[in-house]
Amino acid sequence: MNNTLLILPGDGIGPEVMAEVTRIIDWFGDKRGLKFDVTEDLVGGAAYDAHGKPLSDATMAKAQEVDAVLLGAVGGPKYDTLDFSLKPERGLLRLRKEMDLFANLRPAQCFDALADFSSLKRDVVSGLDIMIVRELTSGIYFGEPRGIVEEGGQRVGLNTQRYTEAEIDRVARSAFELARKRGNKVCSMEKANVMESGILWREVVQKVHDESYPDVELSHMYADAGGMQLCRWPKQFDVIVTDNLFGDLLSDVAAMLTGSLGMLPSASLGAPMENGRPKAMYEPVHGSAPDIAGQGKANPIACILSFAMALRYSFDQGAEATRLEKAVEQVLADGVRTADLMQSDGGSPVSTAQMGDAILAALDAS
Numbered sequence: 046m047n048n049t050l051l052i053l054p055g056d057g058i059g060p061e062v063m064a065e066v067t068r069i070i071d072w073f074g075d076k077r078g079l080k081f082d083v084t085e086d087l088v089g090g091a092a093y094d095a096h097g098k099p100l101s102d103a104t105m106a107k108a109q110e111v112d113a114v115l116l117g118a119v120g121g122p123k124y125d126t127l128d129f130s131l132k133p134e135r136g137l138l139r140l141r142k143e144m145d146l147f148a149n150l151r152p153a154q155c156f157d158a159l160a161d162f163s164s165l166k167r168d169v170v171s172g173l174d175i176m177i178v179r180e181l182t183s184g185i186y187f188g189e190p191r192g193i194v195e196e197g198g199q200r201v202g203l204n205t206q207r208y209t210e211a212e213i214d215r216v217a218r219s220a221f222e223l224a225r226k227r228g229n230k231v232c233s234m235e236k237a238n239v240m241e242s243g244i245l246w247r248e249v250v251q252k253v254h255d256e257s258y259p260d261v262e263l264s265h266m267y268a269d270a271g272g273m274q275l276c277r278w279p280k281q282f283d284v285i286v287t288d289n290l291f292g293d294l295l296s297d298v299a300a301m302l303t304g305s306l307g308m309l310p311s312a313s314l315g316a317p318m319e320n321g322r323p324k325a326m327y328e329p330v331h332g333s334a335p336d337i338a339g340q341g342k343a344n345p346i347a348c349i350l351s352f353a354m355a356l357r358y359s360f361d362q363g364a365e366a367t368r369l370e371k372a373v374e375q376v377l378a379d380g381v382r383t384a385d386l387m388q389s390d391g392g393s394p395v396s397t398a399q400m401g402d403a404i405l406a407a408l409d410a411s
């Protein structure tokens with residue numbers, strides 16, 4: 046099967062971190078015989094400068110065809126005064142919406158060398174590797190009716206939590222598929238004790254499990270207790286699947302278990318395509334970091350780990366994904382640090398390209 050990849054570096058530090066990913070993609074082609082058919086294109090401010098739109102129709106069409114989209118970051122002060130519909134972020138939102146990427150994957154992975162960056166104790170987080178799957182296109186952020194309405198002489202703020210069986214079913218399937226490529230364990234979180242949508246959520250997840258994924262270990266937890274358990278002993282989890290609202294909160298909590306923004310990858314998955322692979326977009330959690338753009342200071346690891354996720358979840362190359370993650374871990378264990386990974390007490394940081402060099406050297410030695 047062909048491996049097709051659309052690379053959208055974007056703005057600010059996006060192109061800087063993506064340059065390191067490109068070298069790594071080439072390394073897998075040269076050294077591991079893992080060839081990618083790569084197309085590079087524009088998104089965000091860069092696309093606006095070229096075409097007057099943050100994402101051209103041609104780029105959108107290409108994104109629909111490829112196995113995976115890898116995006117750097119979009120945005121910057123230069124575009125702050127643009128009309129809302131032309132803003133760089135609209136390019137990103139259009140990709141997510143038209144590809145119907147309903148499952149947002151946020152891993153929380155803590156390399157031992159960075160365990161002291163966590164808000165928790167070292168032994169609680171060191172070696173942590175969990176994945177939060179957040180439903181991204183439905184739930185209370187989209188449910189109708191919504192608005193600020195007049196009722197009994199006062200204003201009422203109104204939102205509706207609403208999930209269809211089909212919406213729960215498909216995100217549950219994504220979570221079980223992922224679990225099979227990881228630790229084979231899913232914990233589903235909702236509030237079935239007080240919410241109707243939670244009762245349905247639990248019922249549908251259980252049904253999908255029993256019918257299609259009986260080999261995966263499934264548990265259910267109330268989302269508030271889940272938040273507590275994430276901070277108490279996060280290593281009990283492998284994959285957590287939850288709705289849009291709870292996932293928003295729980296994934297931010299999980300991110301802080303692991304430290305710097307420069308380290309956090311993410312993925313958004315949609316329905317399976319004809320070749321069986323899910324529609325997918327991979328991107329670092331961080332933005333375009335205009336404060337450090339153009340200075341060679343950006344940490345490329347979040348973007349590199351996003352590519353590792355693509356290897357595992359789009360290209361079925363779990364062993365090669367692990368190889369790349371181990372190379373990152375090795376480099377960190379050796380004390381190689383970009384500026385964002387240094388405590389104030391010092392040492393001298395490496396540049397974006399030097400971090401790339403170190404990871405390539407670790408891959409060579411692997």
Ligand code: NAI
Binds near residue numbers: 062117328342343345
């Ligand atoms: P940001 O994530 O770009 O930066 C926040 C802070 O973290 C900055 O101090 C930055 O220097 C640092 N940082 C971020 N990534 C880093 C990396 N890889 N290495 C080292 N340091 C890093 O968020 P901010 O400043 O709120 O937004 C800047 C621009 O990015 C805005 O235009 C915003 O709209 C856009 N943005 C885009 C996102 C995306 O493309 N997915 C996500 C978040 C923001």
Ligand code: MG
Binds near residue numbers: 293294297
């Ligand atoms: Mg959030």
